[in-house]
Amino acid sequence: xxxxxxxxxxxxxxxxxxxxxxxxxxxxxxxxxxxxxxxxxxxxxxxxxxxxxxxxxxxxxxxxxxxxxxxxxxxxxxxxxxxxxxxxxxxxxxxxxxxxxxxxxxxxxxxxxxxxxxxxxxxxxxxxxxxxxxxxxxxxxxxxxxxxxxxxxxxxxxxxxxxxxxxxxxxxxxxxxxxxxxxxxxxxxxxxxxxxxxxxxxxxxxxxxxxxxxxxxxxxxxxxxxxxxxxxxxxxxxxxxxxxxxxxxxxxxxxxxxxxxxxxxxxxxxxxxxxxxxxxxxxxxxxxxxxxxxxxxxxxxxxxxxxxxxxxxxxxxxxxxxxxxxxxxxxxxxxxxxxxxxxxxxxxxxxxxxxxxxxxxxxxxxxxxxxxxxxxxxxxxxxxxxxxxx
Amino acid sequence: xxxxxxxxxxxxxxxxxxxxxxxxxxxxxxxxxxxxxxxxxxxxxxxxxxxxxxxxxxxxxxxxxxxxxxxxxxxxxxxxxxxxxxxxxxxxxxxxxxxxxxxxxxxxxxxxxxxxxxxxxxxxx
Numbered sequence: 001x002x003x004x005x006x007x008x009x010x011x012x013x014x015x016x017x018x019x020x021x022x023x024x025x026x027x028x029x030x031x032x033x034x035x036x037x038x039x040x041x042x043x044x045x046x047x048x049x050x051x052x053x054x055x056x057x058x059x060x061x062x063x064x065x066x067x068x069x070x071x072x073x074x075x076x077x078x079x080x081x082x083x084x085x086x087x088x089x090x091x092x093x094x095x096x097x098x099x100x101x102x103x104x105x106x107x108x109x110x111x112x113x114x115x116x117x118x119x120x121x122x123x124x125x126x127x128x129x130x131x132x133x134x135x136x137x138x139x140x141x142x143x144x145x146x147x148x149x150x151x152x153x154x155x156x157x158x159x160x161x162x163x164x165x166x167x168x169x170x171x172x173x174x175x176x177x178x179x180x181x182x183x184x185x186x187x188x189x190x191x192x193x194x195x196x197x198x199x200x201x202x203x204x205x206x207x208x209x210x211x212x213x214x215x216x217x218x219x220x221x222x223x224x225x226x227x228x229x230x231x232x233x234x235x236x237x238x239x240x241x242x243x244x245x246x247x248x249x250x251x252x253x254x255x256x257x258x259x260x261x262x263x264x265x266x267x268x269x270x271x272x273x274x275x276x277x278x279x280x281x282x283x284x285x286x287x288x289x290x291x292x293x294x295x296x297x298x299x300x301x302x303x304x305x306x307x308x309x310x311x312x313x314x315x316x317x318x319x320x321x322x323x324x325x326x327x328x329x330x331x332x333x334x335x336x337x338x339x340x341x342x343x344x345x346x347x348x349x350x351x352x353x354x355x356x357x358x359x360x361x362x363x364x365x366x367x368x369x370x371x372x373x374x375x376x377x378x379x380x381x382x383x384x385x386x387x388x389x390x
Numbered sequence: 391x392x393x394x395x396x397x398x399x400x401x402x403x404x405x406x407x408x409x410x411x412x413x414x415x416x417x418x419x420x421x422x423x424x425x426x427x428x429x430x431x432x433x434x435x436x437x438x439x440x441x442x443x444x445x446x447x448x449x450x451x452x453x454x455x456x457x458x459x460x461x462x463x464x465x466x467x468x469x470x471x472x473x474x475x476x477x478x479x480x481x482x483x484x485x486x487x488x489x490x491x492x493x494x495x496x497x498x499x500x501x502x503x504x505x506x507x508x509x510x511x512x513x514x515x
Contacts, residue, residue, distance in 0.1 A: 086402035093407060097469030098424065103416055106408040113406060134404060140443070141405050148409035159440075171404065 064236045071237065072128035075119045082116030083132060110148070117149040117179055121250045124176070125237050134171040136288045139164050139199055139206060139279075142171055146178035147197075152186040158197045163287050164206055170283040173258045180247040181210050181262070181275045189214030189272055196270075205284060208277040213270035225264050228252040259283065407472045410444050416471055417478035424470075425491040427456040428477060431484060441485075444468070448476055452486050 004010055089109045096102055123129055137145070140161045147156045166174055185195045193213040200207045217225065225248045228234055233256055234249035251262050261278040268274040430453040441449070444466075451457065451465055463473040480486045 083402055090402060093469040093472075097463070097471050099471075100416065102469060102471035106411070109406055110408050132402075137404050144409050145404045148406045153409060154413040175404075
């Protein structure tokens with residue numbers, strides 16, 4: 001053993017062994033520390049990544065909100081200008097109604113409406129202003145209003161009408177949604193085809209069916225449309241593609257906000273797309289009263305004791321304050337009686353009154369024209385009749 | 391907007407005139423002038439449902455006898471040209487009849503009269 005202890009080689013070996021052990025221990029510790037550090041770094045990195053994602057998203061949202069706000073107010077200005085221009089155009093159309101200029105004014109009006117609609121669509125996507133207040137309007141008028149907002153409105157035909165009105169709140173959104181549908185229908189079908197609109201009453205409300213004879217939609221397009229119309233609402237103007245496709249995004253938002261439904265999942269018998277707008281009962285009202293002048297009243301002048309001329313002098317005016325022309329009656333012996341509907345059972349008393357009026361008429365005729373007294377009494381009666389009508 | 395002179399409707403009309411006319415052009419001045427007389431066709435007892443409300447109300451106005459185009463326009467709130475376009479389309483559909491205005495008597499030609507006078511004088515005077 002001692003010879004070994006004296007061997008320096010052994011000592012060297014021992015020292016080397018101890019050194020190695022120490023080294024290994026230290027290395028292990030270092031490795032552990034390193035691993036921990038890596039772990040920490042990784043954690044830190046994920047944290048950073050999350051934060052970064054969050055801040056990017058926040059920045060994006062903020063940017064989108066800012067875009068929205070800017071677009072919203074910009075569109076509001078444009079919408080206001082379009083509406084103002086429409087009023088000016090209305091005035092001009094009345095002013096130059098009888099000149100050839102009217103044709104051009106109508107065309108400008110058409111372009112202006114399309115321009116207004118575009119601004120409105122963008123405003124809807126940015127949660128903006130939809131337009132001025134509207135009165136309740138008939139479904140037919142709302143459909144026609146939508147028709148007027150697209151380029152190829154001449155190709156749209158409304159085949160049926162219903163006796164329902166749309167509440168004032170829903171007039172503008174329904175018109176805008178329909179306009180977008182009609183725009184799609186006319187843009188994706190050939191220029192010589194007609195886009196048909198049918199309005200039907202269904203148990204749930206009213207359906208406006210838009211049929212085009214276009215090429216229809218591909219599966220991909222249909223999926224996008226369904227998504228925008230039913231499940232996932234568009235927000236802002238991002239993600240509309242280039243060129244931007246506003247239509248379904250706008251319609252989807254309007255549906256959600258105002259509570260009507262639009263579906264495009266059936267195909268039209270003409271091969272194109274069939275779009276169906278379902279208006280529930282809460283959006284419907286009775287037919288609004290017509291503003292247009294009422295039909296000329298056929299006054300059945302009652303045979304009054306003091307005769308026709310005074311009765312006829314009663315002022316009869318239209319709602320616009322213009323004098324209303326009376327129907328030219330055929331020559332009648334007794335003023336008024338000819339225009340009265342020949343009722344089936346005229347009572348005896350009435351009959352007597354009519355005869356009395358006749359008699360009085362001939363008498364007054366004889367009195368006012370003493371020279372004609374010998375001629376029969378019909379002439380004065382007839383001339384009085386003519387008098388009444390003039 | 392200034393200069394409205396109290397003429398300020400609440401909102402622009404919902405249905406614009408060019409939609410009501412269905413984008414048709416103005417009719418010929420000869421066919422339908424301001425003083426052309428218009429009345430509903432005699433056989434127009436059945437009203438086609440396809441007519442727009444505006445056309446229906448024009449028909450109602452015309453059914454009361456001959457009215458001039460200008461008068462009809464006065465009863466509606468539409469520009470005159472729009473009424474003319476609508477009347478033209480109603481006429482095309484055979485719903486109304488038009489009658490040209492009574493022609494004005496032409497002023498007699500002074501020269502011819504003088505020649506006749508001279509002739510008569512030469513013969514009898």
